[in-house]
Amino acid sequence: MNSQSFDLTVEDLQYRVKDGASFRTILDINHLDIVCGEKVGLRGTSGSGKSTFLKLISGILIPQKGDVYWGAEAINRLSESQRDDWRGRHCGFLFQDFRLFGGLSALDNVILPLTFRGTITQADRSRAKTLLDACAVPAQTQASLLSRGEMQRTALVRVLMSSPQVILADEPTASLDHDNAIHVMDALFEAAENLKATLIVVTHDSSMLNRFRRVLTLEDGTVRGA
Ligand SMILES: Nc1ncnc2c1ncn2[C@@H]1O[C@H](COP(=O)(O)OP(=O)(O)OP(=O)(O)O)[C@@H](O)[C@H]1O
Ligand SMILES: [Mg+2]
Incomplete structure (x- = not known):
């Protein structure tokens, strides 16, 4: 796949959730482009829809209306298993609630997703161990x-x-002290740079937002600064 395939275009998107007997519109985004390799900070008050937005652009959720294109592919039009496959191949998602398997070791959590791409090699295990050591885990x-x-x-x-082409991080520094927050943000920027990946980071932390040339704000269900 060429790099062009990872330009993001959100077109006429609406996402609603059930709210008692009626529906509530969480997001209503007319148009948004993020070019492949861009690094974008995303802010907004609690409940403004930041996590929902990341889930929509990664195909975890699908909108009731509109499309999410990565290159020419409207991922919301894929089946659930095709979307899971797309995410497994191309997208690294750092979730707000981590989503680790509590019963597995840190090492097994880290290498588990690689099983979706093929067999885990000894080299994979050593790389995982080295990265965990470097992060003091x-x-x-x-x-x-x-x-x-x-x-x-x-x-x-x-x-x-997983060396993804798209890296999405939902408040990746929220649980961390200042030094660790800088370490995690440095690691995300370095990975994005090396992989020429698109990086989208949700954060409330203005010292982290300052690192991004482009900062989008979610407000009243839509994206400002688009
Ligand atoms: N499945 C759902 N059913 C009902 N409401 C939902 C559902 N999912 C999300 N919401 C609502 O959508 C809004 C946006 O939620 P979201 O988690 O995206 O906010 P957020 O900006 O990430 O907030 P925070 O900064 O607190 O993490 C919230 O009001 C939330 O209650
Ligand atoms: Mg959130």
Whole structure:
């Protein structure tokens, strides 16, 4: 796939949720372009729809109206399993709630997604161990026993392991002290730079937002600064 395939275009998108007997519109975005390789900060008040937006552009959720194109592919038109496959191949998602498997070690959490792409090699295991060490995560510890900061960094390593073309991070520094926050943000920028990946980061932290040349704001269900 050429790099052109990872330009993001959101067209005439609406996402509504059930609210009692009626529906509430969470997002209503007329048009948004993010060029392949761009690094974009996304802010907005709590409940403004930031997490929902990331889930829509990664095909975890599908809009009731409109399209999410990555290149020529409208991913919302794919079946659920095709969307899962697309995400597994191209998208690293750092979730607000980490989404680790509590019963598995940090190391197994990090290498698990690679099984969707083929067999896990010894080289994969060593790379995972090296990255976890570099992030000061005890690789053999069960994920449920890790500190929140260690969970966050494990989730980061899981994203880095898959060398994605699209990196989405939902408040990746929220659980971290200042030094660790800088470490995680540095790692995201470095990975995006090396992979020429698109990076979209939700954050409330103005010192983190300052790193982005382009900052979008979600307000009243739509994107400002688009
Ligand atoms: N499945 C759902 N059913 C009903 N309401 C929902 C659903 N999913 C999201 N919402 C609502 O949509 C709005 C946006 O939620 P979202 O989690 O995207 O906000 P956010 O900007 O990420 O907030 P935060 O900064 O607190 O993480 C919220 O009001 C939330 O309650
Ligand atoms: Mg959120």
